[in-house]
Amino acid sequence: GNSVTQMEGPVTLSEEAFLTxxxxxxxxxxxxxxxxxxxxxxxxxxxxxxxxxxxxGSNKGFEATYRKETTSFHLEKxxxxxxxxxxxxxxxxxxxxxxxxxxxxxxxxxxxx
Amino acid sequence: GAVVxxxxxxVICKSGTSVKIECRSLDFQATTMFWYRQFPKQSLxxxxxxxxxxxxxxxxxxxxxxxxxxxxxxxxxxxTVTSAHPEDSSFYICSARLRGRGTTDTQYxxxxxxxxxx
Numbered sequence: 001g002n003s004v005t006q007m008e009g010p011v012t013l014s015e016e017a018f019l020t021x022x023x024x025x026x027x028x029x030x031x032x033x034x035x036x037x038x039x040x041x042x043x044x045x046x047x048x049x050x051x052x053x054x055x056x057g058s059n060k061g062f063e064a065t066y067r068k069e070t071t072s073f074h075l076e077k078x079x080x081x082x083x084x085x086x087x088x089x090x091x092x093x094x095x096x097x098x099x100x101x102x103x104x105x106x107x108x109x110x111x112x113x
Numbered sequence: 114g115a116v117v118x119x120x121x122x123x124v125i126c127k128s129g130t131s132v133k134i135e136c137r138s139l140d141f142q143a144t145t146m147f148w149y150r151q152f153p154k155q156s157l158x159x160x161x162x163x164x165x166x167x168x169x170x171x172x173x174x175x176x177x178x179x180x181x182x183x184x185x186x187x188x189x190x191x192x193t194v195t196s197a198h199p200e201d202s203s204f205y206i207c208s209a210r211l212r213g214r215g216t217t218d219t220q221y222x223x224x225x226x227x228x229x230x231x
Contacts, residue, residue: 018158032218043119043206044157044222089156093218097212101220103156 002027002094006104009087013080013111021075021107023064023090032094033057033066033073034101038087047075047088080111116140117209119223126197127231134192134226136207142187143209145218148180150202163190197230204228 001031005062007022027111032051036044050056053068062077116139125141136146145164149157161182163169169182179201181193190209194201204227208220 034219036222041225041227043117043224044208044220046219049219093220098162099218099220100147100159100162107154108154111119 001103002031002092004090004092004102004104006107008105009108011107011109013109015082015113016079017111017112019075019077019080019084019109021088021090021106021109023073023075025071025073025090025092025102027071027092027094027102029095030068030097033064033075034091034093035064035075036089036091038089038106040086044089077082080109082111082113085109085111086107115211115219115221117195117207117221117223119205119207119226121226122224123223123229125215125229125231128198131198132194132197132228134194134205134207134228136190136192136209136210136223138188138221141209141211143190143211144187145210146184146190147210148182148190148192149206149208153204157206160192170186193201197228199230202228202230 003026005024018024034049035047037047048059050066056065064075087106087108089106091101118137120135148160160175161169161171164183167185171177184190206225208222
């Protein structure tokens with residue numbers, strides 16, 4: 001079946017540190033991959049996405065590359081800010097025609113000033 | 114663009130009453146809307162998929178008579194929690210998928226509704 005595995009948090013970093021949040025997936029076919037961010041008490045905001053192998057999604061300094069050979073979609077940012085503190089969810093959209101998402105468990109990021 | 118709203122953002126009700134939550138796509142037509150439930154510090158659990166003009170498809174283990182979903186138009190879906198009990202207290206989030214964009218599968222999420230049942 002389809003699944004998403006995310007690194008467990010919480011992740012605590014100092015401001016301006018480099019961020020990596022690992023995400024690997026299992027899927028039949030070729031899923032689309034997404035990163036969403038959730039701030040406290042809010043819904044999810046789309047951060048970036050990639051729809052095919054070797055695509056790189058990027059937004060607000062965050063990047064992730066769709067790696068088919070390693071079935072990964074790791075989220076990276078070169079220099080985090082306190083305002084990046086949030087929960088980050090990796091998700092895939094299964095290529096089954098239902099458009100349902102499979103979410104990872106979420107990774108809480110805390111950035112200290 | 115692609116804004117989804119939810120109303121109310123927060124609701125407190127007594128046990129045994131019913132609560133309706135609205136999910137609207139503000140600037141686009143949504144072919145499909147999804148309803149999720151999120152427990153504290155946990156991931157989102159898909160409850161049901163709602164297509165305009167047809168019955169919702171519920172995930173295994175979700176009581177359809179408990180959680181009534183109506184997708185009245187291409188911009189509005191409602192979730193009614195019937196005879197709510199304290200264990201129904203949760204954060205409910207909807208999402209919508211754009212219509213008319215081929216096979217696009219991006220979901221846009223609402224801000225969520227915090228339900229507390231006393």
